[in-house]
Amino acid sequence: MRFLIRPNTAAIKPQPPSNQAPSTLLHNPDDKSVTPPASLPIYSLAKPIPGAPNLPKQRRDHMPDQGSTGASQPIAIRVSALRKSFGTHEVLKGVSLTAREGDVVAIIGGSGSGKSTMLRCVNFLETPSGGEIEIGGEKVAMRAEGTPSDRRQLERLRQSLGMVFQNFNLWTHKTVLENLIEVPVHVLKIPKAEAEARARQLLARVGLAEKEGAYPAFMSGGQQQRAAIARALAMNPKAMLFDEPTSALDPELVGEVLQVIKGLADEGRTMILVTHEMKFAREVASHVIYLHNGIIEEEGPPDQLFGAPKSDRLKQFLKTVG
Amino acid sequence: MACPPPSQISALELLGFGECGWGISLVWGLGNSIVIALGAYSLGFLIGIGGAFGKLYGGPILKDLLAAYTTLVRAVPELVLILILFYAFTGALNEILLSWGYDRIEISPIVTGIVVLGLVQGAYQTEVIRGGILAVPVGQLEAARAMGMPSLTMARRITLPQMAANALPGLANLWLNATKDTALLAVIGFSELTRATSSASASTKAFFVFYPAAMALYLIISLTSTLLIGRIEKWARRGQRDVRT
Ligand SMILES: Nc1ncnc2c1ncn2[C@@H]1O[C@H](COP(=O)(O)OP(=O)(O)O)[C@@H](O)[C@H]1O
Ligand SMILES: [Mg+2]
Numbered sequence: 001m002r003f004l005i006r007p008n009t010a011a012i013k014p015q016p017p018s019n020q021a022p023s024t025l026l027h028n029p030d031d032k033s034v035t036p037p038a039s040l041p042i043y044s045l046a047k048p049i050p051g052a053p054n055l056p057k058q059r060r061d062h063m064p065d066q067g068s069t070g071a072s073q074p075i076a077i078r079v080s081a082l083r084k085s086f087g088t089h090e091v092l093k094g095v096s097l098t099a100r101e102g103d104v105v106a107i108i109g110g111s112g113s114g115k116s117t118m119l120r121c122v123n124f125l126e127t128p129s130g131g132e133i134e135i136g137g138e139k140v141a142m143r144a145e146g147t148p149s150d151r152r153q154l155e156r157l158r159q160s161l162g163m164v165f166q167n168f169n170l171w172t173h174k175t176v177l178e179n180l181i182e183v184p185v186h187v188l189k190i191p192k193a194e195a196e197a198r199a200r201q202l203l204a205r206v207g208l209a210e211k212e213g214a215y216p217a218f219m220s221g222g223q224q225q226r227a228a229i230a231r232a233l234a235m236n237p238k239a240m241l242f243d244e245p246t247s248a249l250d251p252e253l254v255g256e257v258l259q260v261i262k263g264l265a266d267e268g269r270t271m272i273l274v275t276h277e278m279k280f281a282r283e284v285a286s287h288v289i290y291l292h293n294g295i296i297e298e299e300g301p302p303d304q305l306f307g308a309p310k311s312d313r314l315k316q317f318l319k320t321v322g
Numbered sequence: 323m324a325c326p327p328p329s330q331i332s333a334l335e336l337l338g339f340g341e342c343g344w345g346i347s348l349v350w351g352l353g354n355s356i357v358i359a360l361g362a363y364s365l366g367f368l369i370g371i372g373g374a375f376g377k378l379y380g381g382p383i384l385k386d387l388l389a390a391y392t393t394l395v396r397a398v399p400e401l402v403l404i405l406i407l408f409y410a411f412t413g414a415l416n417e418i419l420l421s422w423g424y425d426r427i428e429i430s431p432i433v434t435g436i437v438v439l440g441l442v443q444g445a446y447q448t449e450v451i452r453g454g455i456l457a458v459p460v461g462q463l464e465a466a467r468a469m470g471m472p473s474l475t476m477a478r479r480i481t482l483p484q485m486a487a488n489a490l491p492g493l494a495n496l497w498l499n500a501t502k503d504t505a506l507l508a509v510i511g512f513s514e515l516t517r518a519t520s521s522a523s524a525s526t527k528a529f530f531v532f533y534p535a536a537m538a539l540y541l542i543i544s545l546t547s548t549l550l551i552g553r554i555e556k557w558a559r560r561g562q563r564d565v566r567t
Contacts, residue, residue: 123468151472158470169461173483173561183469186479215561235469 073100075137076239076270077122077161082131084117091117093294094131099239099272099287104265106281106302107274109291110317115274116166118291119243122272123161124148136160136238159188162232166244168224170216176203176227177212180234188235195234202230206260222253226260239270247276278321282306290314328526336522336531344522344532351518352539354432355504358514361436363500366443367493373448374455375477388448395445401506407438408510431512439503446496454489455481486558494551501543515539 077099084092091114099105107115120126122133128146132139135157141150148154170179180199184190203209206226216224225245232240245261246254258280265271265284275281281288282302289299290311298311309315325331325342339345373392376384395403411434416426462484466476505516513521519536523529 125464125468155470155472158468161468163465163468165461165465167461169459169465171462171465171480171484173487175561182479183466183471186475187469187471217561217563232469 073102075099075134076101076103077136077272078132078134079118079122080132080134082118082121082133083129084114084121084126085129090129091294092121092128095289095291095294095296096131097272097289099270101238101270102268103270103287104285105272106285106288107272107291108276108278108281108288108317109297113291114294115291116243119241119272119274122241123158123163124154125163159183159235160238162229162235162237162240164225164228164232164240164242164245166247168216168221168228168248170224170228170231172216175213175215176208176219179216179227180231182231184234199230199234202233203227205263206230207256220253221249222256225249225253225257229257229260229264233264239272240264242271242273242275244274244276276321278306278318290317292317328528331526333528333531336526336528337535344518344526347513347518347522348515348532348535348539351513351515354512355501355514355516356543358432358435358439358504358507359497359501361432362439362443362503363497365436365440366447366496366500369440369444370447370451371482373444374451377448377452378455392445392448395442396449400442400503401509403442404438404506404510407441408434411437431507431510434510435504435507435512435514439500439507442503443496443500446499447493450489450492450496451485453492454485454487457488458484483558487562490551490555490558494547494555497547497551498544501547502540 075098077097079095079097081094081096082092083090083094095114095118097105097107097118107118109115117126121128122135124133124140127148128142130146132142134140138153138157140148140157141153143149170176171182174182177196177199180202181192181195184195184198185192200209200212203212206229208223208227208230211219211223211227216227219227225248229240229245242261246257249257254277258277261271261273262280262284273281273285285302287299288302288305290297290305290309290313292313298305298309298314305314306318309318328336331342335343337343337345337348373388377388377392380388398406412429415429419426458481462480463476466480471479504514507514508517508520511517515536519532523532526532
């Protein structure tokens, strides 16, 4: 039991009898820096991240018949009929996805089903072979064969997406603080003092205030991933992309990272989250996509997808991942 | 000159800066060697950076040209290259000048030495730097790309510092090579340390004074370099855990 199951979803799995505060459950005893005050979990810090969308918190307690925020919010990310081949191997066979502002779209599926590829096509770390990507209502200009045709547009759109990788990918030659201010200062041209002040705020928020001078190689995986999340947030992105953010972590470090992500979801951040943490997906997602062999086998609101899966494959998958 | 025959002068005096000593000539040679090594190495580094990125990211024609350059330079003995390039370089430059209606010029031997050895260094450094770039974990670059970092900024801020840590041992070797390769310039009559030593010993027949002295000077260059390189390497590897622990 690594994270809190919210009351509205708790009916599905009986909770172990525990009267401990969730933050204590999540707390890794060796790691002083993450210890939130017992009464104040990280994700409910009184002060929201500057620039965070200010959506009503209730939007996460989704209506049973409506997976996402609803048609009223503007579209943050739209993927249409996306195809991707590596050589002759077609990995994505026409997949689509819509994330409105404030949505948390979770992508689940077996290993090799194309989850990472789909996510990486959104910011063109992989070049799509076909289909369309729209970010913040703006279509990414593509040549016929899928390569982006407007470098400046692509750079600008990428700056509005914060990507978090499975292997953290913090820059090893820079301290944590330097990692956080790198793009704000050297690409977005924000004054250094301002960028540093904001970076420190973010580090405090992910529980790494004391680690600003540390080099990534000297931190635990959980600390590195929280720093990587802070680095993505430092660009003040419109949406976040998570590619299995906890899969490279030791089990006891998973909770601290999920807690930070949960905090972002509660704050109304738009995100697409590839994950193997089914309970977590069920808890935070507004919409879940089950990918199998490069097609969307089933999708819908989390309670429906996890509670009453229709396709046999998904049933099988959910059984194997527990 | 009121100098006694060399056989009657003490070794110390021969090496000294007095009227009958060769000290000034040796130090001058040493200075030339160092200037050439520094110049050639720096030129080689610029060529190496450009060559490495060209080989990795350039178009097919550029890649072929660079492959021809590095293959040829690394295949031919440096002494031969120096002779060829020395005559070819000065010859070609004067041809060009003449065809444009200018007079032929004498190129300073220092410049020639730097250009010739720089071209040799450039070929080797291209390969070392290319290897260093290839060893940069792809995730380091993807993180930069995903954040919308333009490619030039990425090369400067991420790729090069990461490459430095990987390539430094190889680059350090090439620096030591550069200091020693200056001796090859003696064959084109350039008065670097080896040539100065050889002139001094030829005049005085005191081979066993001057050659050990030259050896000691080369050793000093090498030891100082090693000390400095150690510091640079420590700096370049900041943030990396010691593999030995
Ligand atoms: N760069 C690549 N080159 C060739 N094949 C790839 C590459 N990246 C992924 N693949 C293949 O695409 C398929 C989907 O990969 P991926 O999207 O990483 O799956 P998932 O994230 O769901 O585990 C796999 O079969 C994988 O081997
Ligand atoms: Mg994956």
